[in-house]
Amino acid sequence: MDVQAGTGWHVTELIRFAKEGSVEPYRGDAEGVSGVLVCPQTKSGEPLRTAVSAEVLEAGKRLLVRGTFGREKYGMAVISACKAAGIPPFTPGRLRHSVAT
16 A cells, blocks of 8 residues: 555556566655656556655565565455544545545
8 A cells, every 4th residue: 555655556557566566766856755666567558667755665665575466455455454544445546546636
């Protein structure tokens, strides 16, 4: 969830990142940016590079070590996390839109 919240990526991009993504150093001078997560392919076929905070960078590295995850189980985990936090449940798609729009 941390990677999706920090990037605004689609769930499919998150899954592709977990399976075949990479991490690159950030070469800019923006405050709060610690690295770049690279999704190997978006739905248009192009790679997607997203500058992220240190927290999101570390979450991305953990996700790469894990290697993959299922879309359905991810959705159930998000809903479970919502319930545990005592907030109304939402889906990963809703999470993406709250970040990306």
